[in-house]
Amino acid sequence: MRELDQIAALTPALRRYARALMRGDRDAGDDLVQDCLERAVAALPHRRRDASLTAWVFRILINRHRDLMRQAARPGHLVPVEALRPEPAQPPGQEHHMALRETEVAIARLPEDQRRALLLVALDGASIDDAAAALDIPRGTLLSRLARARASLRSMTGRAGGDTAAPRPNGRP
Amino acid sequence: MPHPDTPLSEEDLLAYHHDALDARDRASMAARIATDPAAQELLALWTRQDAALATLYPPEEATALPDRLNAALAPPRPPAAVPRRTPRLALFALGALGGWGAHGLFAPRPAETDLALAALKAYDTYVVEVVHPVEVPASQRDHLENWISKRVGSRLVPPDLSASGFALMGGRVLPAADGTAGLFMYENAEGARLTLYVAPQQDTADSAFRYAGEGATQGLYWQEGRLGYAMVGQMSRDSLRALAKAAYDQML
Structure with missing residues (x-):
């Protein structure tokens, strides 16, 4: 498969990841993906072959997201209500929905670096090595970042006790 | 291991x-x-x-790529030939670049973005207050209305949102870009808080509802005459929209 076709095949995964990074805003996610694709296509001839194509493309997207977050410390997205996508049906009072909503809020509150890491492996299913390459951090850093993200998620969703394990020390040998 | x-x-x-x-x-x-x-x-x-x-965040359909993404995937062409993104990214950059001549159907004027951001900021600042969420409590209703109306420069009567379960807690005044803004705060039985931010605007205009969001905090903005309004809360867009509609109807 040509590299351009491989990038095209990655696009649904990029869109899913970008949408989650942009807190569910699909248009903002697609803005990010468009930027990423334009850069990837333009830079393809100059690409260094030291990481997988997948990790390379995700890295472009992540860098673009970092720029965007720096630029817009308070993202001022204003759109006419008519242009909004309908929210998914939310039967009120269902515990399942409450848990999802809690997770959504908790994810939005994670520090950006933890959010990028967790969504990359948990949502996209990226391998630990690919994700570390995409985030440009060592594997051990990624694992401890993931541990922090999952622990924050656990404490923010009020499921710290009872049905889950107690926090445990990181007993590295 | x-x-x-x-x-x-x-x-x-x-x-x-x-x-x-x-x-x-x-x-x-x-x-x-x-x-x-x-x-x-x-x-x-x-x-x-x-x-x-x-x-x-369910998977995206592989078959239904928006045109602009298909265009971005085309082999390199002269930059001018690649369709630009929707004007919405310009909005995103407004805060950073300031005064970017906004155009296009969806692009609000910078003043609108400023107002929405000020309203989100006011919400973040005062909604967490336990001891002093408001300067003048709703129990001093007449004083509250007269004081905020005088400072903002327009007759303001906080809307009655009790049909949706939100009771007025009170209000305060805040500095705004073009004068003084008023902030009314509401609370429901579950302790969820909602703010209505009203600030004078330089231009007179009537606008549609616009949505502004940051994380879990959602806001709806509109302008009526020379006043800009923003209703901000942590709730679904549909609930917020119903509340904003009620406020809009009452404040006409």
Whole structure:
């Protein structure tokens, strides 16, 4: 498969990841993906072959997201209500929905670096090595970042006790 | 791999959970997890977290790429030939660049973005207040109305949102770009708070509802005459829109 076709095949995964990074805003996610694709296509001839194509493309997207977050410390997205996508049906009072909503809020509150890491492996299913390459951090850093993200998620969703394990020390040998 | 006597760390378990171990390490981890209930619970929790994330953000259809993404995937062409993104990204940059001549159907004027951001900021600042959420409580209703109206420069009567379960707590005044803004705060029986921010605008205009959001905080903005309004809360867009509509109708 040509590299351009491989990038095209990655696009649904990029869109899913970008949408989650942009807190569910699909248009903002697609803005990010468009930027990423334009850069990837333009830079393809100059690409260094030291990481997988997948990790390379995700890295472009992540860098673009970092720029965007720096630029817009308070993202001022204003759109006419008519242009909004309908929210998914939310039967009120269902515990399942409450848990999802809690997770959504908790994810939005994670520090950006933890959010990028967790969504990359948990949502996209990226391998630990690919994700570390995409985030440009060592594997051990990624694992401890993931541990922090999952622990924050656990404490923010009020499921710290009872049905889950107690926090445990990181007993590295 | 950790020594058999060392407790399993979350990092080791994460490598296992995300299938990042070779076959031998994986097998020996599996054997240790089988005798470690705490590790089993942690793995089950992570599986639930993954499932919640997958439900929140389902996969995108591979077949239905927007045109602008297909265009971006085309082999390199002169930059001018690539269709630009929708004007919405310009909005995103407004705060940083300031005064970017906004155009296009969806692009609000910079003043509107400023007002929405000021309203979100006011919400973030005062909604967390336990002791002093408002300067003048709703119990001094007449004083509240007269004071805020005088400072903002327009007759303002806080809307009655009790039909939606929100009771007026009171209000305060705040500095704004073009004068003084008023902030009314409401609370429902579950302790959820809602703010209505009203600020004078330089231009007179009537606008449609616009949405502004940051994280879990959502806001709806509109302008009527020389006043800009923003209703901000942490709730679904539909609920917020119904509340904003009620406020709009009452404040006409």
